[in-house]
Amino acid sequence: MADLIQNVLALVVTLGVLVTIHEFGHFWVARRCGVKVLRFSVGFGKPLKIWKDRHDTEFAIAILPLGGYVKMLDGREAEVPEALKAQAFDQKPVGQRMAIAAAGPIANFLFAIAAYAILLFVGVTTVIPIVGDVKPGSVAADAGLPVDSEILAVDGETVSGWADVNFQLVERIGDTGSLSLTVLTGGQQKVFDLSVESWLSDAVEPNPLRALGIEPWRPDIRPVVLEVMPDSPAERAGLMSGDLITRINAVDIRLWRDFVDQVSEAPGQVLQVELSREGQIRQVELTPESRETEAGVRGFVGVSVSSPEWPETHQRVREYGPLEALWGGLGKTADMTGMILSSLKKMLVGLISVENLGGPITIAKAAGTSAEYGIESFLTFLAQLSVMLAVLNLLPIPVLDGGHLLYYSIEWIRGKPISEAGQVLGLKIGMVLLAGVMALAIVNDFARL
Numbered sequence: 001m002a003d004l005i006q007n008v009l010a011l012v013v014t015l016g017v018l019v020t021i022h023e024f025g026h027f028w029v030a031r032r033c034g035v036k037v038l039r040f041s042v043g044f045g046k047p048l049k050i051w052k053d054r055h056d057t058e059f060a061i062a063i064l065p066l067g068g069y070v071k072m073l074d075g076r077e078a079e080v081p082e083a084l085k086a087q088a089f090d091q092k093p094v095g096q097r098m099a100i101a102a103a104g105p106i107a108n109f110l111f112a113i114a115a116y117a118i119l120l121f122v123g124v125t126t127v128i129p130i131v132g133d134v135k136p137g138s139v140a141a142d143a144g145l146p147v148d149s150e151i152l153a154v155d156g157e158t159v160s161g162w163a164d165v166n167f168q169l170v171e172r173i174g175d176t177g178s179l180s181l182t183v184l185t186g187g188q189q190k191v192f193d194l195s196v197e198s199w200l201s202d203a204v205e206p207n208p209l210r211a212l213g214i215e216p217w218r219p220d221i222r223p224v225v226l227e228v229m230p231d232s233p234a235e236r237a238g239l240m241s242g243d244l245i246t247r248i249n250a251v252d253i254r255l256w257r258d259f260v261d262q263v264s265e266a267p268g269q270v271l272q273v274e275l276s277r278e279g280q281i282r283q284v285e286l287t288p289e290s291r292e293t294e295a296g297v298r299g300f301v302g303v304s305v306s307s308p309e310w311p312e313t314h315q316r317v318r319e320y321g322p323l324e325a326l327w328g329g330l331g332k333t334a335d336m337t338g339m340i341l342s343s344l345k346k347m348l349v350g351l352i353s354v355e356n357l358g359g360p361i362t363i364a365k366a367a368g369t370s371a372e373y374g375i376e377s378f379l380t381f382l383a384q385l386s387v388m389l390a391v392l393n394l395l396p397i398p399v400l401d402g403g404h405l406l407y408y409s410i411e412w413i414r415g416k417p418i419s420e421a422g423q424v425l426g427l428k429i430g431m432v433l434l435a436g437v438m439a440l441a442i443v444n445d446f447a448r449l
Contacts, residue, residue, distance in 0.1 A: 012065045016042065018108065018386050019068045025107025026070045026100055033096040036073040036087035043068055094412045101404040108390035109333060115383035117329030119376060123319040126161025127310060130217040138213020143192045145214070149185035156180065160316055162216055169208035171339050174201045174351030201351050219308040221256035232302025237286040239303060240277065247274035256305050263288050267299040336387040398430030
């Protein structure tokens with residue numbers, strides 16, 4: 001229940017912040033273009049609080065905090081008094097209308113740039129991407145990737161931490177060909193080419209590193225249970241927080257990964273687990289649930305372990321100057337934009353499964369997890385989601401800002417607007433497309449649950 005409340009609160013904060021920034025972009029530019037804004041609402045539904053400014057604009061906080069809107073004076077929606085016609089949105093030149101429509105996504109891009117720049121200016125701590133293990137028979141093993149090597153670049157793009165490595169690998173999902181890793185091993189730089197074919201195209205929740213057979217180096221973790229998930233195999237078996245796992249089926253368990261290996265390889269099998277609780281040895285029977293992953297069916301019991309302390313020798317800290325941080329924020333935003341567009345293209349042509357689409361439940365879980373890891377992680381998530389919101393809103397689909405920009409562009413070229421019947425038809429098509437995508441995302445959410 002605590003996790004659910006945290007996820008819901010994180011979702012409310014996330015969407016509240018990003019949508020408010022988006023709508024403020026529309027609001028700010030509309031004001032600069034002389035358009036009368038009737039209402040700026042944070043949230044939908046019945047207003048909880050309303051106040052007005054000197055321009056007679058209503059500002060409202062509504063009961064449903066998952067969104068917001070800006071309502072402008074518009075002759076297409078209601079009769080406009082003659083004295084106010086000059087302030088109506090539909091009476092403004094097409095260039096100003098385009099600027100107002102584009103302002104929302106631009107505001108989201110600017111927020112992402114600022115968020116990334118702040119993180120870079122404050123200082124970024126990354127875990128050096130050192131290969132801890134290479135699974136036998138894997139793509140990485142076939143290429144001869146050595147253990148204990150440090151990954152320096154992926155496809156020629158320099159990386160400084162595992163987040164960078166994963167980002168570059170995600171861009172290759174669905175591809176066929178050669179994926180190159182530049183590593184430092186034995187004091188020398190070497191390039192290893194890994195062969196992939198329709199890589200992870202059918203994966204629902206792809207894990208690029210695991211799919212290549214690469215396990216990141218991690219400090220040794222004692223097999224002590226930190227938390228037991230409600231209604232999980234571990235809870236049903238009687239495992240508790242603080243239990244030290246010592247043996248499974250007469251096999252000694254010295255490290256947490258030993259426990260994970262035993263559980264993963266035994267879906268649906270009864271395991272005889274020996275544990276130490278408050279100095280006393282106990283025996284329990286534990287039956288892992290079966291879960292489908294990109295590596296096949298694996299066992300799952302629903303326990304977590306405390307995060308280990310990383311040695312300073314395996315961490316990299318870098319601080320950026322103001323201009324360097326700003327340029328870095330711009331670069332990260334551009335990279336994220338490119339990755340989203342590439343993923344959408346691959347999804348449309350069938351190189352990536354549409355099951356990767358996520359809805360509000362996926363966003364809530366991701367927001368809750370990032371908030372749990374701290375302000376740096378949560379701010380990074382906000383920046384990534386802000387870029388995604390901007391890109392999706394710029395798609396040329398009626399209903400979205402990109403659809404309005406498409407209409408206005410056609411009007412600018414033709415010298416006259418599209419007919420009202422044409423706009424209504426486009427609106428209906430856009431609503432059907434949007435509803436279909438949202439329905440698919442929600443179905444995927446429940447399938448993951």
